[in-house]
Each structure stands twice: as structure tokens, then as C-alpha cells.
Amino acid sequence: xxxxxxxxxxxxxxxxxxxxxxxxxxxxxxxxxxxxxxxxxxxxxxxxxxxxxxxxxxxxxxxxxxxxxxxxxxxxxxxxxxxxxxxxxxxxxxxxxxxxxxxxxxxxxxxxxx
Amino acid sequence: xxxxxxxxxxxxxxxxxxxxxxxxxxxxxxxxxxxxxxxxxxxxxxxxxxxxxxxxxxxxxxxxxxxxxxxxxxxxxxxxxxxxxxxxxxxxxxxxxxxxxxxxxxxxxxxxxxx
Numbered sequence: 001x002x003x004x005x006x007x008x009x010x011x012x013x014x015x016x017x018x019x020x021x022x023x024x025x026x027x028x029x030x031x032x033x034x035x036x037x038x039x040x041x042x043x044x045x046x047x048x049x050x051x052x053x054x055x056x057x058x059x060x061x062x063x064x065x066x067x068x069x070x071x072x073x074x075x076x077x078x079x080x081x082x083x084x085x086x087x088x089x090x091x092x093x094x095x096x097x098x099x100x101x102x103x104x105x106x107x108x109x110x111x112x113x114x
Numbered sequence: 115x116x117x118x119x120x121x122x123x124x125x126x127x128x129x130x131x132x133x134x135x136x137x138x139x140x141x142x143x144x145x146x147x148x149x150x151x152x153x154x155x156x157x158x159x160x161x162x163x164x165x166x167x168x169x170x171x172x173x174x175x176x177x178x179x180x181x182x183x184x185x186x187x188x189x190x191x192x193x194x195x196x197x198x199x200x201x202x203x204x205x206x207x208x209x210x211x212x213x214x215x216x217x218x219x220x221x222x223x224x225x226x227x228x229x
Contacts, residue, residue, distance in 0.1 A: 031215060042205060042219035043159070056214035088157055094215065102149070103217065105159040 002026055004106035006091050012112045013081050021076040021109045025093030031055065032074040033103070034066060035090040043090055049074060081113045118208050120220035127196055128228050135191045135223045137206030143167075145211035148182065148189045153203040153222070162204075165189060196227045 005024040013019050025032050031050045035043040045058035049068035060066075063081075068074045078085060092105045117140040127133045139148065150162040163173065165182050173180050177194045193200055206220040 033215065033217075035217075042221050043217075045216040045218070048215060050215075056216055058216060090159060102147075102161065102164045104161070105151075107158045110157070 004091055004093050004104050006089075006106035006109050008109060009107065010110050010112075012114060014114055015081055015083065017081050017113075019078045019081060019111060021078070021089055021091075021111070023074045023076070023091030023093075023106060025072055025074070025091075026104055029093035029095055029104070030072065031094050032068055032072070033092040033094075034060075034074070034076050035092065037088040037090065037108075038084075039087070041087075046076070078111075083113050086111060086113045118206050118218055118220035120204075120206055120223050122223045123221070124224045124226070126226045126228065129198060130195050131227075132192060132194050133196050133225065133227075135193075135204050135206075135225065137189045137191065137220060139187050139189065139206070139208050141187075141208060141210050143210040143212050147209040149207040149209070149217065150180065150189075150191050151205045151207060151219075153205060155202070159205070162191075193225075196225075198227050198229055201225060201227045 004026055007022045011019055033048040034046040036046055037043040046060040047066050048056045052068045063079050066076045088108045088110050090105050090108045092103045094103045119138045121136055146167045148165045152160040152162055163180055170182050179192045181190045203222045203224050205222045207217040209217050
């Protein structure tokens with residue numbers, strides 16, 4: 001079965017650079033979520049989109065922005081990167097109608113800022 | 115406000131032992147959902163179970179079992195006859211009906227199963 005696809009799997013950036021993370025949800029899923037997991041931390045909710053509109057916003061820095069496109073894939077744009085942005089970034093997708101499937105997480109993008 | 119507490123930061127057991135991971139949650143909602151995820155060293159989040167607040171029936175899946183008790187706001191996870199491959203970080207998570215679709219995770223429990 002198709003899963004949530006995230007790209008790239010690994011990314012190394014320097015301070016003050018920008019990064020773009022991509023997420024391709026499971027077909028039919030209309031909601032996408034982004035989470036940030038720092039080293040040794042639990043995942044923290046950043047932002048979510050339903051039908052291409054922002055549906056919820058968590059602890060996402062102003063330097064970050066995200067959007068969901070017409071094909072339902074989503075991108076997380078991160079600018080002026082800081083060392084503290086080094087983390088594992090997860091994307092998850094679900095159906096807003098909230099079926100038994102619940103959430104499906106991608107394998108994550110590991111961002112390292114040097 | 116919602117909160118998930120996993121008081122056990124690290125647990126170490128010997129293979130074939132049973133182990134219980136504790137999860138206590140706080141919520142004012144009457145409708146909510148509880149989850150357990152496994153995060154192996156490779157980093158991905160693996161879904162284990164979802165429980166609805168209105169379904170307190172305990173569940174068993176192979177060596178895994180879950181004990182949901184609304185009276186104590188707990189959703190504990192037991193692994194029977196643990197195996198080395200069970201070594202991972204386990205997260206308990208909560209979704210409230212009134213707070214959108216976001217998940218709030220506990221801080222995780224690092225389980226190490228030694229041969």
C-alpha cells in the first residue's frame with residue numbers, strides 16, 4: 001500500500017540558508033500535518049492543512065512557512081536556518097472524516113544545520 | 115490544555131521479560147483519541163494502536179496489550195515476552211476532539227531489551 005513519502009530523507013544546510021521539505025500524502029487523504037522532533041525530544045506539532053487551506057497552527061517559527069498544493073502534496077519552507085532547527089521533520093496525512101486509518105506518518109526528513 | 119505524561123524515561127529489561135509502559139493523560143474533552151507509536155533507531159514512527167475515549171475495552175494484539183482506564187486517565191501498554199527487536203522509543207499521544215487534528219505526544223519511553 002502507498003505510504004506518505006517525504007523528500008529528501010537527509011538534508012545538510014548551513015546557518016542562514018533556506019531549506020524546502022516535501023511531503024506526498026497517501027492518495028485520498030485530504031489533510032497533511034507537519035511535526036518537528038528535536039534530538040531526544042517528542043514530536044511537536046507545527047502546522048496542518050485541509051483541502052489546501054491551513055487548518056491548524058502550532059509552534060511553528062515565523063521563519064517557517066508551509067503550503068498544500070492542488071495535488072495535495074505539501075512543502076515546508078524554512079529560511080534563515082539556525083542550529084536549533086536541526087531535527088527530524090515528520091509529515092503525516094489523514095482523512096478529515098477521521099476513519100479508522102487515523103494518521104499515517106512518513107519516514108521523516110533529517111535536517112542538520114551546521 | 116492537554117497533556118500526556120510518560121513518567122518512565124528509560125526501561126531496560128532482559129529478553130522474555132514482560133514490560134509495561136505507562137501513559138497518563140489530561141484532557142477536558144469527553145471525546146478524545148489515544149495512540150501509541152513505536153520509534154525504532156531508524157527513526158520512523160510506527161503506529162501501534164488507536165483508542166477512542168468511549169471505548170474502554172482492552173485490546174490484545176499478539177504480544178502487545180493495552181489497558182485503557184478512564185477513571186485514572188491512563189492508557190498503559192504491555193509487551194509480553196519482550197524481544198530484542200522491541201527495543202525502541204515508545205510514544206503515547208492524545209488527540210482532543212476540540213483542538214483540531216493535532217497530536218500531543220508524551221516525552222517517550224526508551225525501551226531497551228537485552229539478550
